[in-house]
Amino acid sequence: MFYAWKWRERETKIPVETSVSRAAAARDALPRITTEKGGKSTDVCHDDTAPRVNFQTIDELHSLQKKRSAPTTPLRDGSASGVSGTSGPTTPVSSETMLQSVSASLASLTRETGPKLIRGDPTSAANVAHVPVTPTSLPTADVSDSGLKFTHILHNLSPAGNNPLNVTVLNQGPNLILIVVTSTGALATLSGAKTGRSPKDKRVVKDETTEAELWWGKGSPNIEMDEQTFLVNRERAVDYLNSLDKVFVNDQYLNWDPENRIKVRIVSARAYHSLFMHNMCIRPTPEELENFGTPDFTIYNAGKFPCNRFTHYMTSSTSVDINLGRREMVILGTQYAGEMKKGLFGVMHYLMPKRKILSLHSGCNMGKDGDVALFFGLSGTGKTTLSTDHNRYLIGDDEHCWSETGVSNIEGGCYAKCIDLAREKEPDIWNAIKFGTVLENVVFDEHTREVDYTDKSVTENTRAAYPMSTFRTRRYRALDHTRRTGYTALVAGTEEGVKEPRATFSACFGAAFIMLHPTKYAAMLAEKMQAQGATGWLVNTGWSGGSYGSGSRIKLAYTRKIIDAIHSGVPSEILEPINAWEDKMAYEDTLLKLAGLFKSNFETFTSHKIGDDGKLTEEILQLVLTSE
Ligand SMILES: Nc1ncnc2c1ncn2[C@@H]1O[C@H](COP(=O)(O)OP(=O)(O)OP(=O)(O)O)[C@@H](O)[C@H]1O
Numbered sequence: 333m334f335y336a337w338k339w340r341e342r343e344t345k346i347p348v349e350t351s352v353s354r355a356a357a358a359r360d361a362l363p364r365i366t367t368e369k370g371g372k373s374t375d376v377c378h379d380d381t382a383p384r385v386n387f388q389t390i391d392e393l394h395s396l397q398k399k400r401s402a403p404t405t406p407l408r409d410g411s412a413s414g415v416s417g418t419s420g421p422t423t424p425v426s427s428e429t430m431l432q433s434v435s436a437s438l439a440s441l442t443r444e445t446g447p448k449l450i451r452g453d454p455t456s457a458a459n460v461a462h463v464p465v466t467p468t469s470l471p472t473a474d475v476s477d478s479g480l481k482f483t484h485i486l487h488n489l490s491p492a493g494n495n496p497l498n499v500t501v502l503n504q505g506p507n508l509i510l511i512v513v514t515s516t517g518a519l520a521t522l523s524g525a526k527t528g529r530s531p532k533d534k535r536v537v538k539d540e541t542t543e544a545e546l547w548w549g550k551g552s553p554n555i556e557m558d559e560q561t562f563l564v565n566r567e568r569a570v571d572y573l574n575s576l577d578k579v580f581v582n583d584q585y586l587n588w589d590p591e592n593r594i595k596v597r598i599v600s601a602r603a604y605h606s607l608f609m610h611n612m613c614i615r616p617t618p619e620e621l622e623n624f625g626t627p628d629f630t631i632y633n634a635g636k637f638p639c640n641r642f643t644h645y646m647t648s649s650t651s652v653d654i655n656l657g658r659r660e661m662v663i664l665g666t667q668y669a670g671e672m673k674k675g676l677f678g679v680m681h682y683l684m685p686k687r688k689i690l691s692l693h694s695g696c697n698m699g700k701d702g703d704v705a706l707f708f709g710l711s712g713t714g715k716t717t718l719s720t721d722h723n724r725y726l727i728g729d730d731e732h733c734w735s736e737t738g739v740s741n742i743e744g745g746c747y748a749k750c751i752d753l754a755r756e757k758e759p760d761i762w763n764a765i766k767f768g769t770v771l772e773n774v775v776f777d778e779h780t781r782e783v784d785y786t787d788k789s790v791t792e793n794t795r796a797a798y799p800m801s802t803f804r805t806r807r808y809r810a811l812d813h814t815r816r817t818g819y820t821a822l823v824a825g826t827e828e829g830v831k832e833p834r835a836t837f838s839a840c841f842g843a844a845f846i847m848l849h850p851t852k853y854a855a856m857l858a859e860k861m862q863a864q865g866a867t868g869w870l871v872n873t874g875w876s877g878g879s880y881g882s883g884s885r886i887k888l889a890y891t892r893k894i895i896d897a898i899h900s901g902v903p904s905e906i907l908e909p910i911n912a913w914e915d916k917m918a919y920e921d922t923l924l925k926l927a928g929l930f931k932s933n934f935e936t937f938t939s940h941k942i943g944d945d946g947k948l949t950e951e952i953l954q955l956v957l958t959s960e
């Protein structure tokens with residue numbers, strides 16, 4: 333059994349009835365599930381109240397972001413290159429339909445009515461005049477009763493042009509972490525206490541359907557939650573969003589394959605989150621936006637607003653909850669933007685395999701002759717860095733779908749790690765950091781506003797999110813069936829608390845995002861590689877010449893050469909890692925140790941059968957055992 337997802341436009345509005353009766357039905361159908369040891373399982377439970385190493389308060393965090401220096405030129409009041417103070421409505425969408433649809437999204441489940449919405453920025457007089465459903469007398473800003481107050485909807489803003497994002501950005505008020513325009517015009521911001529994803533706080537609703545379909549238990553990233561608790565968190569997020577003066581709404585697409593794209597709505601409290609998703613998802617044309625209809629999936633991002641720790645299943649003040657049945661995701665207590673993009677990736681990891689499409693945590697580029705390369709690897713291994721290759725067309729840097737017709741990028745932008753970013757080493761990424769790009773958690777000089785990419789004061793996981801359209805070659809699909817090459821790599825991840833490389837095994841090089849059992853994806857990958865005659869290479873982009881401590885990370889320039897060599901068909905002997913180790917014995921020892929780790933890691937998966945056939949699992953196991 334699976335959910336009937338509709339792929340074509342659905343013009344019907346969300347039935348108002350759904351909420352309460354569904355919640356009641358869910359309560360009957362789903363007894364409260366208790367986690368192991370009364371919800372205090374050590375796997376799940378953790379505490380985020382421990383003092384942070386780098387900063388304890390928002391003020392300290394702000395002062396980390398800004399490096400002190402002597403002023404060179406006097407600053408002109410807040411407005412750097414590319415920013416104009418102009419404002420006005422953006423696209424001429426049929427605002428009333430959009431407002432109704434957003435109001436339905438934001439409807440409280442207990443009060444059954446959506447909030448009263450106004451289009452446009454409350455701080456901009458120009459906007460108010462353009463609002464079609466503007467009441468004759470505007471409410472005062474201080475009305476606290478949600479039934480009386482109006483929420484301003486900032487719909488599909490873009491970073492430049494005659495729209496109010498600039499004003500909005502600069503008007504977020506003293507209590508919010510601001511977006512700052514840096515010297516290249518890129519917008520720098522802080523994600524607050526959380527500077528990476530929070531996998532331990534990620535929950536997925538377990539209902540009859542997902543219980544049978546998803547991967548649960550040991551090794552799985554899917555920590556269960558019941559429908560009722562999801563609704564409690566959803567209500568908390570919706571109430572918070574409705575209490576605000578203004579809310580950002582992005583209606584966008586995922587997947588460049590038009591047959592298999594989905595419509596997503598992101599409701600968020602911060603301009604930064606809206607701009608991030610504007611860059612990272614596919615931007616609809618004005619006509620597409622006009623006919624957007626009801627989204628297939630909605631994110632409620634309450635950002636810094638925490639979950640209630642007395643709520644069942646909550647083990648910290650952060651909660652990231654996915655409900656596939658309701659097609660919704662709720663984010664509470666974290667502002668790290670990657671949480672949104674990777675939550676949607678999880679949704680694709682669920683939906684696409686149903687259509688025999690393999691979803692991949694990989695970068696992808698294409699040579700001039702149409703040969704396609706996929707770069708698999710956990711966070712930080714170089715998917716973005718290596719797929720951004722000046723001599724090849726970039727298809728995408730992180731999330732792809734491999735279907736019968738080719739490989740398509742799921743996203744509309746890239747999310748590059750920018751620690752130690754240097755123009756000489758990564759010129760294309762360097763040049764992409766311009767107006768419209770979101771710089772997350774970087775440190776800049778408070779006077780010149782030049783970014784110091786070497787500074788790890790806020791976090792090592794500094795990021796730049798920029799749209800694909802920044803690259804001249806606008807290709808997001810590799811449609812032909814020419815030779816495909818896959819590369820894989822292994823180093824440590826971008827998650828809260830991971831400080832140095834450690835041996836880690838992550839199913840499908842992205843276990844944190846997969847929904848189904850890894851062997852399902854593995855079987856599809858094997859089948860696709862076989863059918864299309866793809867070759868696979870294992871490229872070490874991590875430690876070389878010795879283990880961590882004695883060796884060093886292999887130079888990016890060398891990795892690029894290795895990849896060029898693979899593309900041009902160099903004999904594989906010269907790419908043997910043992911040649912790089914002076915101590916051959918140490919190499920053999922490390923190799924054996926690693927083989928042992930591989931073997932024990934693999935035991936988790938041996939029990940799983942794909943359909944009625946255990947053959948593939950046996951075959952893989954045989955490979956693992958004989959390669960020792
Ligand atoms: N030999 C190398 N190959 C690739 N990247 C390297 C190498 N040496 C250093 N690096 C650095 O490692 C980082 C790789 O980050 P990148 O954004 O490409 O990771 P990613 O695989 O895309 O991760 P994520 O999934 O988290 O986005 C970059 O900062 C890059 O400069």
Ligand SMILES: O=C([O-])CC(=O)C(=O)O
Pocket residue numbers: 528529670671674710711730747826
């Ligand atoms: O999701 C993130 O935080 C960044 C990323 O791409 C990953 O971790 O794979």
Ligand SMILES: [Ca+2]
Pocket residue numbers: 715716717729730747748749
């Ligand atoms: Ca990346």
Ligand SMILES: [Mn+2]
Pocket residue numbers: 693710711730
């Ligand atoms: Mn990634």
